Every structure is written in C-alpha cells, then in structure tokens.
Amino acid sequence: MNKLFLASLAVASFIACDGGKTCDSGEVCDSLGSDSGSDCTSLPTELGDVTYDCDNLGYFYDVNYINWGSAPDLYIYQSGSDNPWNEVHPFPADPVEYDASGCSEVYYLELASVASIPEVVEGTTTLFSCDMIDTLTWLVFAYDTPPGVAAECGGFGDDVAATNEFFGADCPTI
16 A cells, blocks of 8 residues: 655644544544544544655655545745755545544655656656755645645745745644
C-alpha cells in the first residue's frame, strides 16, 4: 500500500490521542487515533501528523486528519535557492484510510520527479528531486467539509517563515 516513510512530523498539540494510548475520554484509541465507539462526524477537522519520503521515483506523503475533512493541499517552495521554484499539489479526493466513526482519516499523495517545467502536473509530478530535499519547505492545508476554507495548516522543512511569506500564509512549524 503506502511506502515506508523515514521522516515523521507530529503536531502534538492537536492530537487528542495516539494509537494504543488512552484517549482524553479514557477509552483506548484505535490505530488512527480515534476513540472506540465515538461519533466524530460533527467535529471540526484538525491536522494530525504528516509523513513524507523521497526515493529515485519521487516524493510520497501521508497526511493524517483528526476527524473527517476534505482532501488537503500541499504547497512546496524551494526556500533554500537563489532562484526558487514553487508548486501546489492537491491530494486525491478520497482518503486511503478512515475511521468509520468519523474520528480520523489518512490522505496519500505520490509525486513523480520530472526533469523539466513542462512535465510538472499538479497532483502528479514535481520538478523537485531527492537531492533538493534540504532546500525545500512544505505547507500542508487541511480542509473541513465542505471544502473551501482551510481548517488548519502546518509547515516543515528549510524555512517555514519564508514560505509562509511567499504564499501569504500563517502556518505554524510542525
């Protein structure tokens, strides 16, 4: 299914529970971080953790939501370059995993690395290769249902402040 990911970033302040630990309600959480038997469908969407990796084919991302939402967007900015390139990639509309009670879901995105700008396609390909990873900054926008306005966002990588400024965002570092 999903590739193994080497890097994992968590938004600890937003996570109500972690798989196998006790939830705020005292119940045991499932592997996606939800209370057993809860109905979370009316709760707001929260950004959980984001994991990513890169190999000779391209980049791979998992975005975990606490509660249900709409597919996230990924903004990439080459903040560590004198001549930066930027991209925006929507995740596929359907999550790859979800909790039936509405307490969590996981969205997955693969971006194949390409060699030229005309080959870049939103949500499919990226101009960034693995050797550029130390010069990149990512912003992830989580959307509530129905989509339209971001519920939360988080940034990671080389320079979150510069990337926020470039995209006109105000995402905390995760």
